[in-house]
Amino acid sequence: MKFNRRAFLGTTVGALAAPMIVRAAGHGGKPRVVVVGGGAGGATAARYIAKDSAGEIDVTLIEPTRAYYTCFFSNLYIGGFRDMDSLGHSYGNLAATYGINVLHDWATGVDRDAKTVMTAGGYNLPYDRLILSPGIDFVDGAVAGWDVSAANAMPHAYKAGSQTELLRAQIDAMPQGGVFAMVAPPNPYRCPPGPYERVSMVAHRLKETNPTAKILIADPKESFSKQGLFEEGWNNHYAGMIERIGPDFGGADVEVDPVAMTVSIDGDVNNVDVCNVIPAMKAGRIAEIAGVTDGNWAPVNAADLSSRMDENVHVLGDAAAQGDMPKSGFSANSQAKVCANAVRGALTGSTVFPARFANTCWSLIETNDGVKVGATYEATEEKIAKVDGFVSATGESAAVREATYQESVGWYDGITADMFS
Ligand code: FAD
Numbered sequence: 001m002k003f004n005r006r007a008f009l010g011t012t013v014g015a016l017a018a019p020m021i022v023r024a025a026g027h028g029g030k031p032r033v034v035v036v037g038g039g040a041g042g043a044t045a046a047r048y049i050a051k052d053s054a055g056e057i058d059v060t061l062i063e064p065t066r067a068y069y070t071c072f073f074s075n076l077y078i079g080g081f082r083d084m085d086s087l088g089h090s091y092g093n094l095a096a097t098y099g100i101n102v103l104h105d106w107a108t109g110v111d112r113d114a115k116t117v118m119t120a121g122g123y124n125l126p127y128d129r130l131i132l133s134p135g136i137d138f139v140d141g142a143v144a145g146w147d148v149s150a151a152n153a154m155p156h157a158y159k160a161g162s163q164t165e166l167l168r169a170q171i172d173a174m175p176q177g178g179v180f181a182m183v184a185p186p187n188p189y190r191c192p193p194g195p196y197e198r199v200s201m202v203a204h205r206l207k208e209t210n211p212t213a214k215i216l217i218a219d220p221k222e223s224f225s226k227q228g229l230f231e232e233g234w235n236n237h238y239a240g241m242i243e244r245i246g247p248d249f250g251g252a253d254v255e256v257d258p259v260a261m262t263v264s265i266d267g268d269v270n271n272v273d274v275c276n277v278i279p280a281m282k283a284g285r286i287a288e289i290a291g292v293t294d295g296n297w298a299p300v301n302a303a304d305l306s307s308r309m310d311e312n313v314h315v316l317g318d319a320a321a322q323g324d325m326p327k328s329g330f331s332a333n334s335q336a337k338v339c340a341n342a343v344r345g346a347l348t349g350s351t352v353f354p355a356r357f358a359n360t361c362w363s364l365i366e367t368n369d370g371v372k373v374g375a376t377y378e379a380t381e382e383k384i385a386k387v388d389g390f391v392s393a394t395g396e397s398a399a400v401r402e403a404t405y406q407e408s409v410g411w412y413d414g415i416t417a418d419m420f421s
Contacts (some may be wrong), residue, residue: 030058031347034117034127036107036286038063038091040070041133041317041332043419048340050098056348060101060125062117065161066090068420071191072329073412074160076364078168079201080208087160089420097421107134110290112310129343132292133316133332134284135159136190139296142280143183144255153258154275157198158190170274171205177212178273181263183254184219185278188297190318190327192225193373195278197363200230203238204366216272217244218265220252225326226363226373232394233365283319297321302379303355304342305335314339323383324375331359333415338379355379362408368398370405 035046038061046061053059067088076082094100103125109118110130117125138148138156146154157167171180180202184195199215206213215238224230234242245251250266256275257263263270282288282296292298292307298315299308300322307313316339317332325331338355345352360374375389392404 030056031128032058032060032126033129033131033343033347034125035059035061035131035133036117037133037135037284037317038065038068038094038102039133039135039317039332040072040329040415040419041336042131043068043089043091043094044333044336045131045133045314045316045340045343046100047094047098047419048337049344050094050100052340053344053348053350055099057344058101059098060103061091061094062103062105062107062119062125063091064104064106066104069160069164070329070412070416071158071160071194072415074157074164075194075198075201077164078157078171078198079204079364081201081364081367084165089416091420093421107286108289110286110313112290112313115312127312128347129312129314130290131314131316131339131343132284132287132290132298132319133336134286134319136281136283136318136327137285139280139282142185143277146183146256146258146277146279150256150258150277153261154256154277156278157276158194158278158281167274167276168205171202172209174206174210174213174273176210177214178210179214179216179270180206180274180276181216181218181270181272182276183256183263183278184217184221184224184251186220186252186280188327189278189281191361192326192328193230193361193363196224196226196230197365198276199242200233200238200363200365203234203241206241207238213241215242216263216270217242218251218254218263219244219246220254222247225361226371226391228394229371229392230363230365233369233371237366237369281318283315287315287319293319294321302382302384303338304346305339306342314343323377323380324386325357325359325377325384326361328359328361330361330411330415331357333418334358335384355384357384360411362404362411364405364408368402368405370401370403370408372404372408 050059106120155167157163255264318327357377362372371392373391
């Protein structure tokens with residue numbers, strides 16, 4: 001049966017009546033790449049393979065949502081610096097411009113022997129190379145008293161969209177002088193500075209609307225990304241508002257009650273008005289189903305992001321255990337381009353360039369007070385290894401900080417175009 005792009009575009013799971021088997025033969029002999037997950041890593045990989053192979057490779061992108069809302073800059077939505085629409089991106093260009101088969105569906109299974117991907121809508125898609133970029137899921141039982149069924153009462157807002165809107169609405173509804181609590185995650189997790197940029201953006205919002213409110217962070221980590229910069233900024237802009245309880249004072253011993261709206265830290269019960277629970281993370285579930293994880297993350301070879309368990313499967317972005325790169329959208333995009341080049345080379349014989357990676361994570365602390373940390377990386381036998389890095393300095397001038405923030409705005413436009421345009 002021919003794999004008809006029109007049947008895939010606009011397909012919804014509910015609309016499919018019967019499973020469809022798509023066979024590798026009879027498809028013009030083109031090699032097939034299936035990409036699972038249309039986020040930072042998956043959209044970039046699909047786009048680069050389709051764009052650079054100029055029709056020589058058949059690319060299918062499986063992604064359940066019709067609009068991808070970026071986690072990057074979602075904290076700025078909470079702070080009131082962006083609206084939600086500005087974070088949404090659709091898949092129309094990937095289909096129309098590059099001929100990618102965009103299937104709005106869930107991948108539910110992978111048969112690595114048969115080299116097929118099963119979907120909730122009943123498709124069974126053959127691949128020569130499979131690329132998984134499913135992002136993260138949460139570790140069950142990571143925070144006592146919380147599971148995903150409590151995500152309305154105590155949102156994680158660590159997958160952007162309705163969760164982010166819910167968290168902001170809850171912050172806006174806080175009583176004067178109320179308490180916002182955050183349960184911060186242990187390493188490794190998506191976006192190391194993300195929780196602390198979020199605290200900054202919550203503080204910014206509360207300073208305007210609810211200046212006597214307090215922010216309480218229970219943190220299982222000894223230290224965190226850009227800590228000196230955040231703490232300097234919190235002292236400068238939000239003095240007396242933010243209290244962080246690290247592991248020395250019980251920050252790793254936390255239990256929440258989403259009905260009573262309490263957070264117990266080392267046995268001390270705190271009544272809170274909003275509680276943002278960011279649990280421990282692991283690779284998106286489909287990576288586990290595919291059998292390419294070590295239980296939590298998917299170990300990969302640095303040169304091409306191929307799984308250490310199957311050379312025909314590649315894992316990108318947050319789901320991958322790759323070495324030194326932080327789990328960020330910038331990293332996922334950088335890894336996707338290396339992977340796309342390698343996959344194209346393997347399937348068509350095109351030139352494969354040595355793997356080089358880069359990342360920068362910007363954070364906004366207060367209006368025009370932007371900071372950043374970044375590095376370049378190379379592939380070694382063992383891992384993606386850091387080559388050199390940089391970080392903003394404490395005490396920088398307002399002009400430098402404003403320029404750093406403006407740089408991040410330009411980055412957002414550039415990188416989302418590199419994924420979706
Ligand atoms: P994602 O972008 O999450 O994409 C995964 C996709 O896979 C999703 O669209 C999902 O629907 C899909 N999917 C999952 N399972 C399946 C399945 N079974 N079948 C089909 N599709 C599936 N990064 C930065 O670089 N800069 C920042 O400033 C920044 N800020 C952040 C702030 C916050 C608050 C958060 C939470 C994250 C931030 N990040 C930032 C991190 C960044 O969002 C992630 O690292 C990045 O999105 C990872 O890309 P990914 O492709 O691995 O996963």
